[in-house]
Amino acid sequence: MNVYLNGFMKRVLTIILILGGLTSVSAEESQQRNHKLSDTEKEFLKKQFVELPNKVITAENFQGVPVNDALPELYNYQNRFILLNFWATWCVPCLREMPDMERLHQELGKEGLVVLAVGMGEDKQRVKRFLKKHDFTFPILADPDMEISQLYGVQNLPVTFLIDQDKTVIGRAVGPRKWDSLDLVEFFRKKIKVPQ
Numbered sequence: 001m002n003v004y005l006n007g008f009m010k011r012v013l014t015i016i017l018i019l020g021g022l023t024s025v026s027a028e029e030s031q032q033r034n035h036k037l038s039d040t041e042k043e044f045l046k047k048q049f050v051e052l053p054n055k056v057i058t059a060e061n062f063q064g065v066p067v068n069d070a071l072p073e074l075y076n077y078q079n080r081f082i083l084l085n086f087w088a089t090w091c092v093p094c095l096r097e098m099p100d101m102e103r104l105h106q107e108l109g110k111e112g113l114v115v116l117a118v119g120m121g122e123d124k125q126r127v128k129r130f131l132k133k134h135d136f137t138f139p140i141l142a143d144p145d146m147e148i149s150q151l152y153g154v155q156n157l158p159v160t161f162l163i164d165q166d167k168t169v170i171g172r173a174v175g176p177r178k179w180d181s182l183d184l185v186e187f188f189r190k191k192i193k194v195p196q
Contacts, residue, residue, distance in 0.1 A: 037170055044187060050162065050171040059084070059167045062148045064118060064141030067127045071139065074116070075167070081192045082114045082163040083179070086154045088122060089130045094158040097176035098136055104180045104188070105138035112165075112192035114139065115179075120149040120157060164191065 037045070042052055059082075061075040071077060074084070085101060087094035098117075105115040115138040119127045123144040131140070143149055152161065160179075162171040178184070 036164060036168060041187070044183070045162075045171050048173070048177065048184065049175070050173045052171055053169060057169045059161065059163045059169050060151050061167075062151055064143055064148055065124050067119070067124055067140040067142050068131065068137070069139060070116065070141050072141070074163075077114045077116070079165050080112055080114045081165055081188065082116055082161075084152075084161040084163055085115065085117045086120050086149055086152070086157060086159045087117055088120050088157055089126060091157045093176040097158060097179060098134070100177070100179040100181075102136050102138060104185065107180070107185060108188055108192065109138070111189075113188050116141070118143050118148050120154060121146050 036056075037052070045052060059074060061073055063073050064070070066072050074082070083101070083104075087098070089095075101115045101117070104113070109115070117136075117138060117140045119140065119142045121144065122142050124142045127140060127142050141148070152159075156174060158176055160173045160177065161169055162173070163169055
């Protein structure tokens with residue numbers, strides 16, 4: 001009975017993580033991190049249709065299947081600003097924004113920005129075949145069992161989480177974006193502290 005209950009509690013906790021997508025932090029940490037976004041930055045992100053969390057949340061670590069030069073875990077990218085993008089090879093809006101993400105990766109990748117794409121429900125071989133047709137060099141992970149997608153509560157594609165250097169989620173964009181627009185590049189440049 002205790003084994004069943006322990007298994008049941010693990011399932012309940014997993015469901016909570018799936019629904020919430022992310023882990024909240026203590027009030028003390030929240031106060032320390034409130035300075036993460038200025039009011040101007042918050043307004044800018046809202047105009048970009050990026051949802052801002054009502055409380056400070058920490059991105060959950062995960063392990064995926066590297067397809068190219070991707071590191072297998074989110075937390076392998078220490079002290080880097082991360083665009084965590086969920087996509088699929090069959091998703092037309094995803095494919096529309098991927099060239100913009102590639103240009104953003106080329107412009108700011110060496111300066112501290114990571115564009116990390118997670119193929120929801122995609123296995124490594126299918127994504128490799130996809131990459132033979134498309135010249136994307138940003139890190140890509142396969143998520144064949146959708147464990148990462150479920151952990152982040154992903155239901156619609158594409159979805160992109162903006163995660164700062166200390167793994168705090170500062171926003172979530174549902175739907176495609178022009179990630180290499182001048183305004184967004186300037187925003188990311190400031191967040192990763194790249195000199196202009």
